[in-house]
Amino acid sequence: MSGAVLGVLFFLTSASGPSASQPQQAITLKPASVIQDGSIVSIEYTLTDDAGAVLDSSVGKEPLTYIQGAGQIVGGLEREMNGLKVGDRKKVKVSPQDGYGVVSEKAFQEIPREKVPVEAQKAGASFLTRSGDGRVMPIRIREVRDRTVVVDLNHPLAGKTLHFDVTVKDIKAAETK
Numbered sequence: 175m176s177g178a179v180l181g182v183l184f185f186l187t188s189a190s191g192p193s194a195s196q197p198q199q200a201i202t203l204k205p206a207s208v209i210q211d212g213s214i215v216s217i218e219y220t221l222t223d224d225a226g227a228v229l230d231s232s233v234g235k236e237p238l239t240y241i242q243g244a245g246q247i248v249g250g251l252e253r254e255m256n257g258l259k260v261g262d263r264k265k266v267k268v269s270p271q272d273g274y275g276v277v278s279e280k281a282f283q284e285i286p287r288e289k290v291p292v293e294a295q296k297a298g299a300s301f302l303t304r305s306g307d308g309r310v311m312p313i314r315i316r317e318v319r320d321r322t323v324v325v326d327l328n329h330p331l332a333g334k335t336l337h338f339d340v341t342v343k344d345i346k347a348a349e350t351k
Contacts (some may be wrong), residue, residue: 206347209258211243216344217255222337229331237343248273251338258342268336277333284322290315295323300330 209215216237221230232238240246242255250272258264270276287295294301300314317324 201348203346204349206345207259209242209255209342209345211256212348213242214346214348215240215242215255215342218341218343220339222339224335224337226337229336239344248336250336251340255340255342260342260345263339263341266338266340268338270333270335273334273336274329274331275333277328281327281332282316282324283327284319284324287318287321287323290323290325 203214206213216239218232218237219230220228220233222228238247240252242252245252248268250268251266253272254264254266291301293299294315295318297315297317300312302310303313305311311327312330314326314330315323316326
């Protein structure tokens with residue numbers, strides 16, 4: 175998070191909107207010394223698998239910003255971030271259970287072939303679709319049969335041990351006035 179955000183004010187109101195009987199509270203962001211629950215944290219990271227292949231990285235891009243303790247990043251990494259300071263660098267190994275979970279057989283589903291784009295009808299292919307509630311979700315093809323396709327709805331990183339190389343770039347604390 176850039177230093178420009180430091181002076182930004184946010185206004186909290188009830189879910190029904192502001193009213194004359196409910197005063198608004200201003201929240202300012204101030205630099206913080208260590209990561210703790212509620213901290214707004216910006217990190218630079220590289221994520222690799224067991225073989226060392228890079229799966230994702232923010233190096234050379236905008237840092238990833240999240241709220242510590244809000245479950246916005248994988249639990250195993252979030253737990254290891256507590257107590258770190260700006261400039262700290264840490265290598266974190268996250269097991270599947272503390273990352274994107276183990277592979278679930280329940281996440282393999284058989285669907286009619288006509289519901290899958292023709293170009294995606296091959297084992298290993300993937301495409302994006304919308305769930306019933308409107309979320310975009312990735313689907314991977316596990317097997318193509320005569321009339322159906324077996325799809326894998328597990329997260330693409332389910333079952334994988336994740337290796338993060340993280341550098342803390344910024345820490346802010348919210349202060350209510």
